[in-house]
Amino acid sequence: MPGPASQPKVRVVTFRVDDQDLSAREDETLIEVCREHRIPIPSLCYLEGLSVWGGCRLCMVEIVGQPRLAAACSTRVIEGMEVRTDTERLRRYRRILVELLFAERAHVCSVCVSNGHCELQTLAQRCGVDHMRMPRRPVSYPVDSSHEMFRLDHDRCILCTRCVRVCDEIEGAHTWDVMGRGSDCRVITDMAQPWAESETCTSCGKCVQVCPTGALVKQGTSVGEMVKDQHFLPILARRRQPR
Amino acid sequence: MNTPRLTVATAWLDGCSGCHMSLLDMDQRLIELSERIDIVYSPLVDAKALPERVDVGLLEGSISNADDLALARRFREHCRVLVSLGDCAVNGNVPAMRNHFPLEQVLARAYRENVTLQPQLPERGVPALRQRVVPIHGEVAVDVFVPGCPPSAEAIWQVLTALLEGRDPDPSAVTRFGA
Ligand code: SF4
Ligand code: SF4
Numbered sequence: 203m204p205g206p207a208s209q210p211k212v213r214v215v216t217f218r219v220d221d222q223d224l225s226a227r228e229d230e231t232l233i234e235v236c237r238e239h240r241i242p243i244p245s246l247c248y249l250e251g252l253s254v255w256g257g258c259r260l261c262m263v264e265i266v267g268q269p270r271l272a273a274a275c276s277t278r279v280i281e282g283m284e285v286r287t288d289t290e291r292l293r294r295y296r297r298i299l300v301e302l303l304f305a306e307r308a309h310v311c312s313v314c315v316s317n318g319h320c321e322l323q324t325l326a327q328r329c330g331v332d333h334m335r336m337p338r339r340p341v342s343y344p345v346d347s348s349h350e351m352f353r354l355d356h357d358r359c360i361l362c363t364r365c366v367r368v369c370d371e372i373e374g375a376h377t378w379d380v381m382g383r384g385s386d387c388r389v390i391t392d393m394a395q396p397w398a399e400s401e402t403c404t405s406c407g408k409c410v411q412v413c414p415t416g417a418l419v420k421q422g423t424s425v426g427e428m429v430k431d432q433h434f435l436p437i438l439a440r441r442r443q444p445r
Numbered sequence: 446m447n448t449p450r451l452t453v454a455t456a457w458l459d460g461c462s463g464c465h466m467s468l469l470d471m472d473q474r475l476i477e478l479s480e481r482i483d484i485v486y487s488p489l490v491d492a493k494a495l496p497e498r499v500d501v502g503l504l505e506g507s508i509s510n511a512d513d514l515a516l517a518r519r520f521r522e523h524c525r526v527l528v529s530l531g532d533c534a535v536n537g538n539v540p541a542m543r544n545h546f547p548l549e550q551v552l553a554r555a556y557r558e559n560v561t562l563q564p565q566l567p568e569r570g571v572p573a574l575r576q577r578v579v580p581i582h583g584e585v586a587v588d589v590f591v592p593g594c595p596p597s598a599e600a601i602w603q604v605l606t607a608l609l610e611g612r613d614p615d616p617s618a619v620t621r622f623g624a
């Protein structure tokens with residue numbers, strides 16, 4: 203979340219996360235502060251350098267005195283707040299969220315190009331998800347292989363919208379968008395045309411690099427070969443901020 | 446001196462036998478293991494009948510046909526602890542990819558469309574395929590899930606030693622989907 207261009211005074215607030223006393227600028231979000239202090243918070247839609255989406259809910263934390271859970275990526279720090287990041291309730295919800303993501307589309311890690319380099323796969327292991335308690339939806343989505351360099355496999359998409367945001371906010375092309383509702387929801391290029399026919403796509407490949415799973419990949423990759431590189435993002439994001 | 450020995454039964458349903466190969470891949474630890482467990486039923490040994498009581502049952506593969514289901518049920522009945530070994534058992538993995546198509550279409554593809562000589566559906570001596578492939582816990586209760594394609598020898602070793610020592614295994618510490 204980029205701050206306003208000229209900021210005369212930003213207050214510093216103090217608060218507690220688990221058992222640590224911390225301080226931060228009041229315009230920082232909980233996830234930023236936790237990342238800075240190496241307090242692990244699972245996340246999928248959040249990516250430093252992109253705007254906040256708040257859709258995956260994996261980053262939820264407990265704030266003492268508040269019955270509702272808060273998404274750490276879209277919650278600013280407040281003076282005196284007391285945050286818990288690793289309670290039994292949170293662990294339970296996170297497991298369910300990850301299981302639902304796996305049950306929703308056809309994730310077959312053993313034959314996926316992203317096997318071994320996938321944020322969803324890693325997260326499942328970290329959250330202790332070793333099976334899905336709900337049956338998988340036996341539905342298959344199409345693959346768009348029309349682009350000469352990249353490929354889109356909806357079966358692996360978790361609808362985090364990172365591709366949409368990086369294309370709009372960093373590349374400035376806005377090729378990607380989201381169409382449909384519920385289980386019909388999917389990412390599209392331009393007006394839901396084949397990717398190769400997109401008039402806005404610059405073939406920069408940023409969407410492929412930020413995609414956390416094997417949904418957006420390079421053509422010609424085989425099992426486990428798709429390794430992503432997101433180092434460019436914070437650098438470009440900083441340069442894009444008004445000075 | 447009398448450490449109790451565990452009885453172990455194993456079987457592969459709709460899998461590629463890779464998980465069993467991984468089990469055998471333990472090298473010299475196999476000797477240590479053989480001093481602590483008795484394999485009483487398995488494609489790896491000669492025994493033809495599943496004993497009445499077995500401590501640990503390891504099932505590789507998903508449930509895809511009538512025989513898979515019958516064997517999974519028998520394992521559940523006879524085994525104190527039932528382990529889903531590997532991604533096919535845990536989540537359907539590759540065998541379950543056929544769930545995207547109606548069974549008739551799958552059979553037609555395999556036995557008619559791609560066959561040049563006497564296309565026909567095999568019916569004698571083979572178990573009937575079920576409409577949908579399900580993981581083991583889609584049909585019977587499972588106690589321990591060990592993902593991986595295949596889970597490494599190390600992961601299987603960790604799970605078995607935990608069970609031997611009466612601890613709760615923690616598979617996520619040693620393996621993951623697709624590992
Ligand atoms: S995208 Fe990730 S979680 Fe999904 S099949 Fe590929 S490796 Fe597994
Ligand atoms: S294609 Fe990738 S980046 Fe885009 S929404 Fe799907 S998972 Fe997220």
Ligand code: FES
Binds near residue numbers: 259260261262
């Ligand atoms: S990371 Fe906060 S909702 Fe996705």
